[in-house]
Amino acid sequence: MMREINNICCIGAGYVGGPTMAVIAKHCENIQVNVVDIDEERINKWNDPDTSKIPIYEPGLREIIELTRGKNLHFSTDLKKHISKADMIFISVNTPTKTRGRGAGKASDLKWVEASARQISEFAKGNTIIVEKSTLPVKTAETIKEILNSQKSIDFENNFKSFEVLSNPEFLAEGTAINDLENPDRVLIGGENDNAINLLVEIYLNWVEKEKIITTNLWSSELSKLTANAFLAQRVSSINSISALCESTGADINEVSKAIGMDKRIGNLFLKAGPGFGGSCFKKDILNLVYICEHYGLKEVSNYWEQVLKINEWQQKRIIQKVLEKLFGTITGKKLAILGFSFKANTNDTRESPAIKICEELLIEGAKLNIFDPKVTYSQIKSCIDSNIIQTDNYNEFMCFSKAETIQKAVEGVDGIIAITDWEDFSKINWEELSKLVRKPCWIFDTRSIINKIEAEKNNFNIWQLGS
Ligand code: UDX
Ligand code: UDX
Numbered sequence: 001m002m003r004e005i006n007n008i009c010c011i012g013a014g015y016v017g018g019p020t021m022a023v024i025a026k027h028c029e030n031i032q033v034n035v036v037d038i039d040e041e042r043i044n045k046w047n048d049p050d051t052s053k054i055p056i057y058e059p060g061l062r063e064i065i066e067l068t069r070g071k072n073l074h075f076s077t078d079l080k081k082h083i084s085k086a087d088m089i090f091i092s093v094n095t096p097t098k099t100r101g102r103g104a105g106k107a108s109d110l111k112w113v114e115a116s117a118r119q120i121s122e123f124a125k126g127n128t129i130i131v132e133k134s135t136l137p138v139k140t141a142e143t144i145k146e147i148l149n150s151q152k153s154i155d156f157e158n159n160f161k162s163f164e165v166l167s168n169p170e171f172l173a174e175g176t177a178i179n180d181l182e183n184p185d186r187v188l189i190g191g192e193n194d195n196a197i198n199l200l201v202e203i204y205l206n207w208v209e210k211e212k213i214i215t216t217n218l219w220s221s222e223l224s225k226l227t228a229n230a231f232l233a234q235r236v237s238s239i240n241s242i243s244a245l246c247e248s249t250g251a252d253i254n255e256v257s258k259a260i261g262m263d264k265r266i267g268n269l270f271l272k273a274g275p276g277f278g279g280s281c282f283k284k285d286i287l288n289l290v291y292i293c294e295h296y297g298l299k300e301v302s303n304y305w306e307q308v309l310k311i312n313e314w315q316q317k318r319i320i321q322k323v324l325e326k327l328f329g330t331i332t333g334k335k336l337a338i339l340g341f342s343f344k345a346n347t348n349d350t351r352e353s354p355a356i357k358i359c360e361e362l363l364i365e366g367a368k369l370n371i372f373d374p375k376v377t378y379s380q381i382k383s384c385i386d387s388n389i390i391q392t393d394n395y396n397e398f399m400c401f402s403k404a405e406t407i408q409k410a411v412e413g414v415d416g417i418i419a420i421t422d423w424e425d426f427s428k429i430n431w432e433e434l435s436k437l438v439r440k441p442c443w444i445f446d447t448r449s450i451i452n453k454i455e456a457e458k459n460n461f462n463i464w465q466l467g468s
Contacts, residue, residue, distance in 0.1 A: 003127070005031060005199055009086035011116045013037035013046055013075060015177070015280070015349060016133060016170050017092035018056050022064045023181040025073035027206040034074045034082040046075035057348045057375050060178035083123040088199070090168075091116045091144075092133040097284050106291035108137050108284065117147040126159055129196045132167045135229070135281060137288055138222045141165045141190075164196035167218050169225030174279065175346030187213045190221020226285050226292075230305055233282040235270040237311040243273035243467030244318060253467025254449055273467045275319055275354035275420055275447040276312040278343030283309060283352050316354050319418075319447055320361045322464060326443045327416055332366030335439070337410040338401075340421020341373040341381055348375035354447075355420045356384045359401065362418075363389050369401035372410035374423060378403035411437050417461075422448040435459040 008024065010017045013035045025033040037043050045055040047069075051062045065073070076082060083089060093112040098104050113134060120130060130148065132141060148163040167190035172180040187204050191197045197215050204213055216224070243253040253273045261268030277283075286305050293302035327334060343353035350356065359369055363385070371381055381403060382390075390400075404410035407425075411417055411434050419426050427450050435442075444456055444463040456463045 003087070003195075003199065005087045005129075005203060007031065007085050008033045008088050008090065009082040010035045010090040010092055010133070011037070011079065011083075011119075012090075012092035012094070012134070013039070013042055013055075014092065014094060015056055015174055016172065017090065018046065018054075019058055019061055019172065019177040020090070020092065020133065020170060020181060022061060022068060022073060023178065023207075024203065025068040025071075026064050028203060029072060031203070032072050032074070033068075034076060034086070036076050036079045036082050038077065038079070040077050043075050043077050057346075058175070058177045059346060064178065079119055080123045083120055084125050086124070086128060088129040088131060088203075089120055089124070090131045090133045092170075094280070095134050095136060095284070097287050103291055106287045106294075108135075108288050110136070110140065110143070113140065113144065114147060117144045120163075121148045121151040124161055124163070125157060127162045127164070129199060130163055130165045131200065132165065132222070133170055135169060135225050135285055135288075136167075136222055137292060138219055138226070140222065141167055141218045164191065164193045165218070166191040166196055166200055167221035167225075168200060169221060171225070171228065174349050175344060182207065184208060184212060188216065188221050188224055189213065190216045190218040192218060226289050229281050229285040230289050230308070232270055233277050233286055233312070234305075234308045236272075236274070236277045236282075237308045237315075239271050239273045240276060240315045241311050243315075246467045272422075273449070274315075274422070275358065275466070276315040278352040278354050279349065280351040283312070313357075316357045317361075319445065319466070320358060320365075323362065323416060323418065323443075323445055324365065326445070326462070326464060330365070331362060331416075333368070334366075334416070335368045335370065335412075335414040336362060337404070337407075337414045337417040338369050338371040339373075339407065339410070339417060339419040339426055340423050341371055341376045341384075342421050345422045345424065348377075348380070350376055350380055350384050353384070353421075358418070358420060360386055360389055363399055363401065366399050368399070370404045370410040370412070370414065371401055372404045372407050373421065374425065408434065408437060413437070413439050414442065415439050416443045416445060418445040418447070419451055420447055422450050426450045427452060429455075431455045431459040431461060435461065 008031055010021045017035055021033050021035045042055050045053055051065050054065055093116055095108045098107045098109040145165050169188055187208055189197055189200050201213055246253045257271040260266050261271050286309055290302040290306050341355045342348055342350055442461055444451055444461050446465045449465055453463055
């Protein structure tokens, strides 16, 4: 008879672990889901009676938390307790790029995955299924297995203990996480043991159609996640490279995107030119792919993928150049408004946001920045900006930034407005009202084609739109 999964533990209450477990809890009322994290402050926020305070902003998440929290969804820092009770444990801790040692700048730092595996190995009881949720280098499952099996095979209640490792990469995108989890294009489960695979399949079958659940071997599953992100990032770099050509030739990137996207073989998604991709995954995963290719001696392949990152960086440099050029070659002492700081709309996540690099460069050039973002806080912005820039002696009245509470406040007395994030509100800005607040002549730099150009021009703004 097949075992039942009654208790799930997820290590890591982040952007992936939190929403994923909330959706599992919603659809599997008979399963107790415990999300654990070493970060006490984060767990406290998840437990805040006021659900507007949960640490992650995702449309639809709050409602699910209200429905499930305290019933079959729980947030805790007690790793030992919840690991020992779990039939299935998801590892959803972060895997940043290594900053030192071998593979620095490219390889993933697996120290937290390793730490999780060690804790599981120590505290788990009986037969436990381990699910890799974090995006990991191919063959990490092997490492996890080795660590799990390195402890004695008897648990602290003198029962035999054993482990099965599955790979179940998460394809959710931030800002649409709940919808992506509720209606996934596919669910991918890699593993070697059919029983363990089937137990995880059963969980997803509570809300996902059978045809959408793919099972593969472990390595295919791990590599598919890296490849999916690399392909998506590559599309963004491809369209961004063409945006530069459009500017030189008089073509319009939005018209080109539309024309090529109507070809079914190409498809219309991920063809929006912009300031380059951000987010916690694309850069990290491509670096990781590059590292793996180098490791296996596939230099041509690693060079190929590295180019996707180079174009991404170049796109941001191009935007900074454009700002300088239009503002008479210098921005020293000039005020600029930054619209949007998160890496894309509908999220408060700023990891790898193109806004970081752009703001840093503008600060180095001596500008004073008023940053507006509907969801990102001042302290979060501050933690992103290189502290060397803030601490320099030149960081004075001019070379500094502040957080503006409204768009109106952000644009007071500015010479330029740079739209970086595609927040929908930016498309509805009342340019007549803003034209009275800025210093003329004022330039708008629209890196996302989100600004109403006709309205802006009608109100005497100069406007540069990326890719046209
Ligand atoms: C992370 C990875 O970045 C991504 O590659 C993977 O696909 C999923 O996990 P995310 O959820 O966005 O994505 O990360 P983050 O929001 O940083 O959350 C990770 C959480 O793990 C943090 O809250 C951190 O405190 C916690 N953690 C980390 C532990 O609980 N234990 C550890 O040992 C390390
Ligand atoms: C991505 C993957 O989509 C998801 O499957 C994976 O699990 C994690 O990484 P995410 O980083 O949340 O998700 O956001 P995504 O919507 O993919 O956007 C990534 C970046 O590309 C953003 O900065 C976005 O603004 C940019 N982008 C996306 C474009 O510039 N143009 C586009 O057409 C699409």
